[in-house]
Amino acid sequence: MSDHPYRSLPDSAYWRRAVAGQGPAIDPLGGGFLTLGREEKVATAGSCFAQHIARYLKRSGFAFLVTETAHPIVPADAAERHGYGMFSARYGNIYTARQLLQLFDRAYGAFVPAEDIWDAAGGGGRVVDPFRPTIEPQGYAGEAELRADRAHHLAKVREMFETLDIFIFTLGLTEGWESVEDGAVFPICPGVSGGRFDPARHRFRNFRVGEVTADMAAFIARLRGVNPGARIILTVSPVPLVATASGNHVLAATTYSKSVLRAAAQEIAEDHDGVFYFPSYEMIMGAPAAARYFAEDLRNVTEEGVSHVMSVFLRHAAGVDLPAPPAGPAFETPDATLAAAREWVQVMCDEALLDPGADGGDRGDETA
Structure with missing residues (x-):
C-alpha cells in the first residue's frame, strides 16, 4: 500500500478513535491553544453562556x-440584579459581532x-438604555x-479594553434588530423591553458569515489599536434561539445561526494572530453528549455540561484540573444550586423576553 497523508494522522483525526465510544466527557481541543497565567487579566463579553466562564474563572x-463595580455598600444580590459582575463591565448581553463592534465605537x-x-x-416617565435595556430592572x-x-x-x-490581557467573547446569535436610520443594533427587538417597535424605523437582520467575520476583524483591529498585546478567545454558545423572526422553523433557524457563527469563528482564528477558538459548542452539542448536557427544555445547559466545558478549558489553558461533576441522567431535574444559577441568568438575559412563558415565569430562561 502506498504512503499517503492519512497514514500519519493522530488518533484525534479519526472519528472511530476519537469520538465513537468516548462518551460525553470528550476533549476536542487540539494543540496550539493559549496559556493563561493566574495574574493575567481576563475580560468576558457575549451571550449569557459567557457568564459561566466568568463564574469558573473567579x-x-x-x-x-x-x-465597573457597584458601590461597596450595595448588597451582592442587589448588585447582581443590576448587572454588576455578570461581565467585565455592565453592558449586559452582547449577542452579535455587530453589537460588539458598535460597543467599542x-x-x-x-x-x-x-x-x-x-x-x-x-x-411612569422612566426610561431605559436601548443598548442594555434590562440593566436597570426598573x-x-x-x-x-x-x-x-x-x-x-x-x-x-474603555478601561476594560485598554487593560485586559485576554478577551473572551461568546458569539450567541446572528439574528438582530437595527435602526433603519443609522444601523445601530439592539440586543432585543424594540418594544419587548422598552421602546416601541416601528416597522418604518426598525428592521430585522440575520447576519451572514462574511458580515460576522468583517465585524470581528474590524473589532480586533480597533482593540489592538488601544491594546496591542491583547489576545482573544472566541466561543460559540450552544444554546438554541428562544425564538426566530426569520420565518423559518426555530430548529432550522438555530442550525443556520450556529453554523454561521462557528464558521466565522474558525475563519477569524485562522486569519488573526493571537486569536483562538475554544470548542465549547462542540462539547455540548456534539453527538457524544447525546443531549445529556441539556435541561428538560433542550435549551439550557446543565451544571454538569458547564463544568465539563470549563474543566477542558482550564486544563489546556492553565494546567488546572477541576474535580469531575457528579454525573446525572439526561434531562435531570436541576438541584438547588443549578436552580439558583438559572434564576440569575433568567434576570440578566434579554433574549428570554421574546418568549416570557417559556419557563413558567415572567422572563423565560435564556442562556444563549
Missing part, C-alpha cells in the same frame, strides 16, 4: 477583570446612535440619570 482563582465616541433612549415598558428616573450612568459605563468599557 471560582478557580484567576484574575477575572471587572472594571460608542465607547470611543466614533458612533453616537440617533435612537439612544427608550421609554420604559412600565411607563429603568432610570429620567434622561439625565441615564446619560450620566452611560457616560460612566462607557468610560469603564
Whole structure:
C-alpha cells in the first residue's frame, strides 16, 4: 500500500478513535491553544453562556477583570440584579459581532446612535438604555440619570479594553434588530423591553458569515489599536434561539445561526494572530453528549455540561484540573444550586423576553 497523508494522522483525526465510544466527557481541543497565567487579566463579553466562564474563572482563582463595580455598600444580590459582575463591565448581553463592534465605537465616541433612549415598558416617565435595556430592572428616573450612568459605563468599557490581557467573547446569535436610520443594533427587538417597535424605523437582520467575520476583524483591529498585546478567545454558545423572526422553523433557524457563527469563528482564528477558538459548542452539542448536557427544555445547559466545558478549558489553558461533576441522567431535574444559577441568568438575559412563558415565569430562561 502506498504512503499517503492519512497514514500519519493522530488518533484525534479519526472519528472511530476519537469520538465513537468516548462518551460525553470528550476533549476536542487540539494543540496550539493559549496559556493563561493566574495574574493575567481576563475580560468576558457575549451571550449569557459567557457568564459561566466568568463564574469558573473567579471560582478557580484567576484574575477575572471587572472594571465597573457597584458601590461597596450595595448588597451582592442587589448588585447582581443590576448587572454588576455578570461581565467585565455592565453592558449586559452582547449577542452579535455587530453589537460588539458598535460597543467599542460608542465607547470611543466614533458612533453616537440617533435612537439612544427608550421609554420604559412600565411607563411612569422612566426610561431605559436601548443598548442594555434590562440593566436597570426598573429603568432610570429620567434622561439625565441615564446619560450620566452611560457616560460612566462607557468610560469603564474603555478601561476594560485598554487593560485586559485576554478577551473572551461568546458569539450567541446572528439574528438582530437595527435602526433603519443609522444601523445601530439592539440586543432585543424594540418594544419587548422598552421602546416601541416601528416597522418604518426598525428592521430585522440575520447576519451572514462574511458580515460576522468583517465585524470581528474590524473589532480586533480597533482593540489592538488601544491594546496591542491583547489576545482573544472566541466561543460559540450552544444554546438554541428562544425564538426566530426569520420565518423559518426555530430548529432550522438555530442550525443556520450556529453554523454561521462557528464558521466565522474558525475563519477569524485562522486569519488573526493571537486569536483562538475554544470548542465549547462542540462539547455540548456534539453527538457524544447525546443531549445529556441539556435541561428538560433542550435549551439550557446543565451544571454538569458547564463544568465539563470549563474543566477542558482550564486544563489546556492553565494546567488546572477541576474535580469531575457528579454525573446525572439526561434531562435531570436541576438541584438547588443549578436552580439558583438559572434564576440569575433568567434576570440578566434579554433574549428570554421574546418568549416570557417559556419557563413558567415572567422572563423565560435564556442562556444563549
